[in-house]
Amino acid sequence: MESSPYRDKQKPSKSQAQQRRQMENFEFSQLAKELPLARAISGQHIDKTTMVRLATAYIKLYNIFGQGRRAYSSADYYYGSDSHWTSNHLDLLDGFFVILDRRGDVLYISETISIYLGLSQVEMTGNPMVDYIHEQDINCFNSALNYCDRYWPQMCNVRVKSSLTKRANKDAVRASPGYKVLRLEITMGPNPNTRMIACYPMPTPVLSTVTISSNSFVIITSIDLRITFADEKAHQLLRNLYFQDSNIKGMSYYSLVDVTDSEVISKMHFDIFNLGAYKTPYYRMISNQTANTFYVESNIFRHTSVSSKQFNDSITFVSSIL
Structure with a gap:
């Protein structure tokens, strides 16, 4: 009896499948170490889809900032655009820092987002920034993004989603429950397709x-x-x-x-x-x-x-x- 051609393509054994999963998990664990996240975050369980989204954002970020840097002026420094992109500089901000690509997707957002808004650095990286802005403020935000250039930064006040408003002082004014008002100072990055945003939460109106x-x-x-x-x-x-x-x-x-x-x-x-x-x-x-x-x-x-x-x-x- 002739053997069926399909018999040659045997299914992998249980041990082989398990070995492949182990190799895949190892590769993803190595990838997690390379992500621009705090070790306390990257060491936690992150699903593989999220890992790929973060890695894609990191690659875009490296392509923009990992190569040559232009000379910055004193005006750039005032608006948070110091040429030395280190975590020490970001820690000096009384707020948090965001880098967007040309489509408005988040390439980087500082870990302090959790302090001011209760949102996750992992959740936001790789997603559109407008997904977190109040729908009535999106036009104002997009206008500031489009009109800013290297020598003319833009500023706007917008409402951004926050999970902390429920724990806020009951006497504080909440024009939009679930949102906090931020002042955004927006400058152009090293090339015209990036935007760097310094975000400053408004003080509580009490x-x-x-x-x-x-x-x-x-x-x-x-x-x-x-x-x-x-x-x-x-x-x-x-x-x-x-x-x-x-x-x-x-x-x-x-x-x-x-x-x-x-x-x-x-x-x-x-x-x-x-x-x-x-x-x-x-x-x-x-x-x-x-x-x-x-x-x-x-x-x-x-x-x-x-x-x-x-x-x-x-x-x-x-x-x-x-």
């Missing part, structure tokens, strides 16, 4: 927890930006020197801002109702004592309190003089 430095002042307004309170330093800077009884209370906040920078406040005024917290770029305020202007940067919070008798909605500016 004034008792916000540090007021010696070069800062506080102004509180109604929702139409009519001033209802200003601390002594704000009065000293902004009231009219020639009228000792003058008071900025009751004035519009817009009237204290240089007209060429009013768009900064206008954008904030629109966004604060969705975000609940906001950080401005630099803008100029007018000193009524000298008619000169000075630059400030403001952390802004919307606070809503509801009682049985009334509903109060206010906006607080904590501004630092530059």
Whole structure:
């Protein structure tokens, strides 16, 4: 009887299959050691699909940063683009750091993402950044990505998913449950197809927890930006020197801002109702004592309190003089 041609293709024995699995597991364990992850993370069980996704992102990252580096300017350093890409530099950030490819996929995100948002470095690497941004803020985020270049960084405030908001202070304003507001400072990477993002979480909008430095002042307004309170330093800077009884209370906040920078406040005024917290770029305020202007940067919070008798909605500016 002639043997069937199919009999020559015998199935591997149980021991051979087990040996192949062991070899495959060994290769994946070696791959895990090469991933840009903390050893405490890479040493844990990571499924093979996730491993391939992380490895692909790492290869892209190496192709961009593992070869020659361009010379960086002092402006690049200010925006978190130091040429020495070491973990020590990333640890200095009061936030976390992200590198995106041309499609907006995460090539790298620092481990501190878990501290600020409760998200996983493993989960986000290799996935689109927009998957974690509030749908109403995606256009703002994409616009900042597209318009930034090597000499003109972009900044935007967006809501990013967070698993920590449920544990947040119950008095904190939460315009969007499940999200935290971040300030993103975006610069171009070593080539036009990469974006480097320094992410800074906004302080909790509870004034008792916000540090007021010696070069800062506080102004509180109604929702139409009519001033209802200003601390002594704000009065000293902004009231009219020639009228000792003058008071900025009751004035519009817009009237204290240089007209060429009013768009900064206008954008904030629109966004604060969705975000609940906001950080401005630099803008100029007018000193009524000298008619000169000075630059400030403001952390802004919307606070809503509801009682049985009334509903109060206010906006607080904590501004630092530059």
